[in-house]
Amino acid sequence: MALFIIGDVHGCFHTYLKLLDQWNPKHETLIQVGDLIDRGNLSPLSIRLSFEIKKSFPDNSFFLRGNHEQMMIDHFQHAKTPYNWLQNGGEQVLSQFENLEMNLSDYQPWINELPLHWENDHVLISHAGFSGIGDPFEQNNSQNVLWSRRRPMKLDKVQIIGHTPLTSEHPQYYPESNTWNIDTGAYKGNYLSGIKLEDDGTLIELISIPTDMQDIK
Structure with missing residues (x-):
């Protein structure tokens, strides 16, 4: 199957819906690179939609962990981290769940298990790139596949990443x-x-x- 890979959503639910209209589940595997949450107005709906897609299409939809999901996980697990989720969008996300009368706890087990990467023989997808510094999957490595801002090292596969926002219209x-x-x-x-x-x-x-301006204003 072909691959349809979606970048950082950051709570932009209406925009996310429009992009998902371009997905053909019969012929394409869907992969989202993480950071479904924080920043935008509708993180809870972005989470719920992704959760439901995974339930409906378990074999051809994959959602990866981004650094913002990791900050959420660390917050609730009381992990020591230099990053405070509440100060990086978490307070707004919790308010959004309350205002929408949704329970974050319904989705936390799923979020906690989001993988760090997806790959086949030719393509490797992760939130941030492979920096070449330390273990790319080690949580304590600040240059891992959740946090690195470095230009990725060249591998024997094409890499698809998000994490560092561009100012251009296209990838x-x-x-x-x-x-x-x-x-x-x-x-x-x-x-x-x-x-x-x-x-x-x-x-x-x-x-x-x-x-869609509904997502950010």
């Missing part, structure tokens, strides 16, 4: 590392982007949806 390709960054800053009022690839990593299409 950006870095040939020196064979990497696509698909975070086009939805929560900044820019675009939410997706990329479609053949399962061998060949580009099919780039799709960018302007941020």
Whole structure:
């Protein structure tokens, strides 16, 4: 199956819905790179929608952990961390759950188990890139696949990442590392982007949806 990979949503639910209209579940595997939450107005609905998609399409939809999900997990597990989730969007997310009369606890077990990456023989997808510094999956490594802002190292696969928002309308390709960054800053009022690839990593299409102002104002 082809791959449809979606960048950082950050609570931009209406924009997320519009981009999901481009997904064909019969022929495409859906992968979202993490950071469903924080920043935008509707993190609870973004979580619930993703949770329901995974229930309905368990074999061809995958949702990865971003650094904002990790901050949420650490907050509730009382883990020592230099990052305070409440100060990075968490207070707003908790208020949104309360205002929508939704229970975050209904989704926490699922969020806690979100994987750090997805890969096949040709494509590797993670929230941030492989920095080449330390273990990319080690939680205490500040340059891991949740936090690194470095230009990714070149691997034997095409990498798809988010995490560092671009100012351009479309995802950006870095040939020196064979990497696509698909975070086009939805929560900044820019675009939410997706990329479609053949399962061998060949580009099919780039799709960018302007941020719906309901999501951020």
